[in-house]
Amino acid sequence: MKTLIHQLYIILLVCITGTAFAQPGHRPDNGTISGTLLNEKGAPMDFATVTLLRAKDSSVVKGTLTTEAGIYTFDKVTPGDYLVKATTVGYEKAVSAPIAVNGEKVAVPALKMQLKSRSLQTVTITGTKPLIERKIDRTVMNVENSVLAAGNTALEILARAPGVSLDKDDNISLKGKEGVTVMINDKLTYLSAAQLATLLRSTDGNTIKSIEIITNPSAKYDAAGNSGIINIKLKKNTQSGTNGSLTQAIAKSDYWRQSTNLNLNHKEGNLNVFGTFSRGDIKRGHELAINRIITNSAGDKTYFNQLSDMPSVTHYNNYRLGADLDLTPKHTIGFVVNGYTNSGRDDNNTSTIIGQTFGGIDSSLRTTSVVNQSYKNIALNLNDRYKIDTLGQEISVDLDYSKFRNNNNANYHTDYFLPDGSQQHLPQILRNQTPSNITIYTGKVDYTKPLTKTIKLEAGAKFSSVKTDNDLQAQIFSNGGYINDTSRTNRFIYEEKINAGYLNLNKQFKKTSIQIGLRAEQTRSNGNLIGSTPVKRSYLNFFPSVFINQTINDKNELNFSYSRRIDRPSYDNLNPFIYYLDPYTYSQGNAFLNPQYTQNFELNYTYNHSLNVSLGYSLTTDVITELILTQGNRSFETHANLNTQKSYNINVNTPFTIAKWWTANINVNAFYLGFTTDSTSIVNFNDGQFAAQGKLTQTFTFGTYKFEVLGDYRSPLTYGIYKIKARYSIDAGVSHSFAAKKLNVKLACDDIFFLRRNDLSSHVAGNNFDIKQRNDTRVVRLTLTYNFGNKAIKSRQRRTGADDESNRVKGAN
Structure with a gap:
């Protein structure tokens, strides 16, 4: 009725x-x-x-x-x-x-409006977002309520996201391709791959709200990142009054780990103040075995059998403080200050046997190294947002400043032995001090204006200035004291300025929406290895993008997108410093790297707002690729521009309900990666392989108990010169809430069966080697979270302007 x-x-x-x-x-x-x-x-x-x-x-x-x-x-x-x-x-x-x-x-x-004076019976409405959620232009992983997120780091959580994988050095790939731009709260981190991995390892998973995966960004975003953007959205308490949460986690792998996280928020009237502090101590093990065969110009072969035990410990202290003030209902200003003071220590013990076969011993050596690191960063963002009218016209301004101060002090001691174990000659003793300073300034303005009810214009401009100063001070022990090693001591200063502007035009029809955009970026850079000729570059690029969305009916939707992208070399890959693992193994940067360019095409089909199937193709030219090269009887890692990389991929993601208490999400990504070179390349090879990745997440809910199980599989694949072997693992966790859901306890175990490895091989450019490596990935963790204070009114999330340059700084946090 x-x-x-x-x-x-x-x-x-x-x-x-x-x-x-x-x-x-x-x-x-x-x-x-x-x-x-x-x-x-x-x-x-x-x-x-x-x-x-x-x-x-x-x-x-x-x-x-x-x-x-x-x-x-x-x-x-x-x-x-x-x-x-x-x-x-x-x-x-x-x-x-x-x-x-x-x-x-x-x-x-x-x-x-005023609250009613009469008492009302309290009604509580609860809703849970799915773990994986597909939106028009992105896939969202809702981390906030996930059992597996508790006690994990941001890097460990990111490895579970759909289509995301990590390689042996924790470089991030998306749908099989490297070149991912990582943002935090819509803000670029301006870190290199190594620094970014360190930062994410020291970011408490309990501070993360969601992870957004944008495979084809619009012209509004910086053009960096050939495989797309990963945006990590941090939690921000947005209730009125004073509220927050306190989280304590302990974990056990080969070593004990612990972390603490405090979130506080105070909102009164037009003012909202928020802050986060995280600290932790993480110790992890890493075992590395390398068997390699080096062939000299005469055809003679030398066999190296290398075993390394590489435990490390990280102490981190991360903070974030900000405020938003509504001057009027249309005008909001704010600031955010965030940073970290972190330290770490690597203790490496490497034994190498050298012979004419893997079973024979002509000589051997043992290298021990102790590397002490400290990382400090402070970043300041000032922002202003003004809604010009009630029709959607608005303008926003962001000003950013970031300062990184990194120090790396390393001591190396190598003993040389004859086949009988006696000393061959005096040991080699080296030490390095590598202070590094990075300064970043950015400013951007974004403007939005609806031209009609169905047409919207977006425009904006951005300026960024980056300066890195790396000073390698190398010494060798001789005659009872340290003397300067002129063959390795150097100083590298890199400066880069980017001016950018963009236009986006959106047109909405009855069932069709079209967006076309164009972004222009002018880059000027100067890489100066003191004492050598500077490497200067200046170039202007245009980056078009097209998005077409067609709603067929209530249950069927198609989306096509195209964009052109750029990946500039990371700052550490440009730095020609030499970093040693032992006298026969080292890495070196390449100051002559060029940027790589990618054309991305993607077609998406969505059924019933849940099943999503995407087909993608990309072509990358001057692709930046990691290589292992030979110099005499030494092997060294570096980066070079190869000719092209082609990628074809199909991605399927769907949530489904098996029973009222049993839900799941499956993500399958199949792709082909092919690399080609020409006669002018530093190496000459053409190779590629089909591969697949699959992730299955299951959630079981029984009253106030929630169980989660995650299965992850990646087939063998070829990436550049590497043949990477299959990898698989299973994670599980359970959570329970107490005290009217104010207290939550979570118990989880990563890699239950200790199967997650990063094994690979290569047989290119005169190198034949096999690498087997294992981290202590089986981790049992217990996490307690206590929520306190009021819960009511939403506030805005702050988006800032320094969103591209930090992604390329090495070793931060």
């Missing part, structure tokens, strides 16, 4: 509205009424019901809901006198003064 009455009411409302528009004698429908709805504290009221009434008889003309910003709009209003009435559960209704409309745009003074 209630359903019938509700349907009759809707029909009656439609008829009344239709009658109001059908009355003769009125002028054309060309007036607009808009305004803002606030609560008793002056904060926006989202999703409240707003009704437009005729002033003379209070008859209903139109109805709508407010946006998240508390804004409502009525279009095509015929001339006359009106009232605006606002209602929502728990509040007294609010009615405006009479409004006269005569074919123009009318802005209604802000309406303020």
